[in-house]
Amino acid sequence: MPTREPTASAQLTKFLSRFPTDVTTLAKRCLPKLRKALPGCHQLVYDYAASLVVSFGASDRGHEATVALAVMKDRVLLYVGKDTPDPEGLLGGSGGKVRSVHLESAAQLDRGPVHELLAAAIARAGSALPGEGKTRTIVKSDAEKRSTRKAKKRSS
DSSP: OOOOOOOHHHHHHHHHTTSOHHHHHHHHHHHHHHHHHSTTOEEEEEEOSSEEEEEEESSSOGGGOSEEEEEETTEEEEEEETTSOOTTOOOBOOOSSEEEEEESOGGGGTSHHHHHHHHHHHHHHGGGSOOSSOOEEEEOOSHHHHHHHHHHHHHO
């Protein structure tokens, strides 16, 4: 009997389980808030060696995401486009496309300066976002690529 592929939700839960409990709890509280703020968007899940990134956008191409949540062993970051208005000066980083803010609680997404950053990022995306409907989760794990690279290195 063939085994069934785990659901995207089950895969996301498994990926999150490798992080400390406090970080996992924070990420699990932030994700529903982002789904609610970005209805109908694609939720893309990337499992990297040192982080887990969940991006939200109108398409299934991660580089077109409106916002992303990065989960690391010691923190959770919210990423927005580098051109997102940031009157409070919260955004850090020097990337060419995105900047981030360290989240200490999921409540930051509901009110205050972080909420305003999120709203500004969504407003900048404008009509490109669906605005309604169910979020579609797509796992684009990097684990397969890592395994392939390791195998190639061993055979060299």
